[in-house]
Amino acid sequence: MDMLKAVKELNVQEPKIKKDPKLIVLKILRNIFLFIIIAISVLPFIWIFISSFKTNAEILDSALTVPAHWSFDGYINAFKLSPLHKFYLNSLIVSISSTVLNVFFVGMAAYVLARFEFKFKKGILLVLSLSLLLPMTSLIHPVYMTIKKIGLYDTKMGLILVYTALGLPSSLYILRSYFLSIPKSIEEAAYVDGAGFFRTYVEIIIPIAKPGLATAAVLQFLLAWNEFLYAIVLTNSQSNRTIPVALSYFTSQFSFNYTAMFAAIVMVSIPSLVAYVVLQEQVVSSLTAGSVKG
């Protein structure tokens, strides 16, 4: 490592080479690209945020104006028109639980499928992949019946189970991919050291695969967080309903309250964003904390 550092210092004369016009053009293009990305990601949310202070007429009249009066009515009405606060807690519980379950269980399966050869491996993988392809619509009736039979209708647990399953295929593929790219030599070294199967998995593989696990977790969380159809079909009472359901309270065929809806979206999105940022920090810091795969 020291040798490398020394050599790097010798090469510090890089900046002069960068005056190459081709590189400058590339850099400009890159910046334009990044700017567009930021624009299409952030602007819509800013629009919603500003609109949450406008009246309905103002929202529907024009896209680019600022509200005449900055009013918090939308926020007040959001709570009046829908049980938003109740649902928020439910969404948290359901999303976090299904994320933990999903990553935990599917992680184990993905590890085994990535690493070991055994009978029926290809078959199992193919069958599990089927879940990647089933349209949601075809699933509603059977899932409803199954959940009812198990006795989990109108429970958070029922939703958690279904969401864990719904995210099964994508987590499987993602985690399998990450596990595949971990060099086998690491495990071999662990076995030589005398570590057992489980120990190796827990103490060596998992830490290395953290970015993969974190990513799968994010995807699973989003799936559970935004899911609407099963939330409506599999639950009955307000004590079990989730946020996407709440957002539907604000439009119906002949009536609308965009102000309240946007206020609700803002209130729901900001904590999620904060949580995401914090989580990302954790993941990144654990990555740079030490050499990961060296």
Added chain:
Amino acid sequence: MNMKATKYLALLLILIMVFTMTACGSKNTDQVVGSSEQKEPITIKYPTFQVGVNTSAPLLKQNVEEFNKLYEGKIKVEIEEIPGDQAYVDKIKVLLSANELPDLIYAGGYNLLDSALEKGAVVDLTPYLEADPEWRAMFTERDLEFNSRDGKIYSVPEERQLVGYFYNKELFQKSGINQPPKTWDEFFEVCETLKNAGVTPLSMDTADTGWLTSLWLSSMIGTSGQKGNEYMNTMNVDDYMSAEVIDSINKIQKMFLNYTTPDAVGGKYENGANNFLSGKTAMIANGPWMIEDFKDTTKAPEGFMEKVGVAIYPGQGIFDASMLGYFVASKDKEHADAAVEFVKYLTKKETQLKGLDFMGRIPTSPDIEITADIAQKHPLLVELVNVSKDAIHSYNFYQSLWYPNVLDKMSTDYPALALDKMTPEEFAQRLTDTAKKNN
């Protein structure tokens, strides 16, 4: 090494805790309430879409509270809130497939009754109506017939739907128009006059089922003569190729091409509504539930209410429709009786009067007088009832009459019609083909 193992174990423990917390803490507490009382109240399950911003939401809430208080200990109505009309239909269908319909369902404009009948899940209300003549008298014979199948009455409505169209009196006057058009030819003249005066004549839309557009379409067919009128009162038609239908589609195309806003194509109800409320368009076809919006200052400028007039359709037509109403799907007599009690409560005279007073909901019975009090509270509604007396032809709503897949087809094909990429004949043909798929 041990640290990591314990961390992992801790995670496992948390998992187990979360499991048990959610599994136990959220099961319905119906069973938990012990039967310490002598007799438990019968619970009536009623899923409804009348929640949130739906205009009927406050009224329903109030009715349920009052009923539960009145029947405390005997009957309890349990509401399941299902926001969103499509979500409501989806869920009812899922429940239907599993043969687990709730006690009470409001078909209100969604063709759910016939699907439920296919499964044989609906309770026959005829004996209940016969046993209570006062209740039966609340409904017109026409309503009851509309809600019957094979001579048995299966559902009862809770309101009478009377729909004309609203127009902006100020914009009319500014363009030199003194009164609403009486014939369809006059109607198009009025549109032309408005256009020349720089006013967009019509609010139209194509999203969902293209309500704002299709009301005009239905009126054109419904006022075109006896055949057309019968057509617009018949359920589940499967042939759209008649001359009057195609001619009406033609008129609609003309309206799209010349007399409406650019965002009508692909527009949703709220876009069309907003265009009218902000004074961009002069006419909008819609029902009395919209009247509240004219007073709402987050949607319309101050004093907008005074500018609005209501008229019947050219050709002296009006929507005066029987609606599919409440039907009961309880599995045992006890629950069925209780559900019917609730339906009676919702549709009896006092409740209907309350609905009239509270939100301008027109009662089912033509015998109910509109008092001076109510007239003062809902002047536009009274105007509607008055002009309705001039109507010669009355017809029903396409949304209640036509197959759901036809409604969907209309919505996706309107843009083609509007952009002149499809002829009226093609439009009608496609609707016919779609309707026939239901057989």
Added chain:
Amino acid sequence: MKNKALWIAVFLLPTIIIFLIVFAIPVITVVYTSFFKWKGFSGNMSFVGLNNYIEAFKNDSTFRKALSNTVVWILLQSTIHVGIGTLLALILSKKPRGWKFIRTSYMIPNIISASALAMIFLNVFNPQFGIVNSVIQALGFENFAKNWYFDFSTAFPTVTISWLVYAGLITILVLAEIMSIPESIFEAAKIDGASEMQINLFITLPMLRNILGTCVIVSATSMLKEFELIYLTTKGGPVDLTLNLPLYLYKTALIENNFGYANMMGTTLIIMGIISILLINKIFRLGKSDV
């Protein structure tokens, strides 16, 4: 490693159980009933063999259009969207100024629900007051202001573009993978005199083989399921220009109550999916470890 087989079974079991509970019956039902005529709620089903399939491929022009739209979108999503997502990941991996902000903001559209997103898009592309047309008109190009979602020529591309927001997921997947490549490899390459571009093309990308393949699979198969955004914006219109097979399935099942026919479409989607997965596996040589 005595108990290896046992451990393998234990590790696989929960996932398989979950799969069986939730997915097994539906898969079998979908495929089985695709050979039946099954409409409405009366419960009557009659065996019709391949009729549903023949009817769809031969006589149903809407089905064919939905099918072709789906295929085109699969191709577009797995190439353009994965491409853009990967490009962004490559750029962000170099940690330019504000990279954390960019990485966070690209996730924003995914955190807002689909219905909110649809509403945003409808308003952005609104022909009367939408941002896009307002800007175009301000710049003076009146003629280019269109009804983006409903004009025959622009509907399909507009829907395609609207999916770009989901490319953020690709970015975080690829970025996570890039960041776990040891620095030493890059340093060695730089010492050898490799340029930025060469490093990207010949070192980073090959190491991303597995995750890229996975991204392509996930994107491609998501096109076999995704219909919410379309449903909430154009509903498949105008006519059937933006209709895809999952949406057509939804309409057939839940609006027309024609369950047998809908399940035929479901089976078709499953078959398409299996083919896609097998193909992509081959192309990316997935399943083979790097080392």
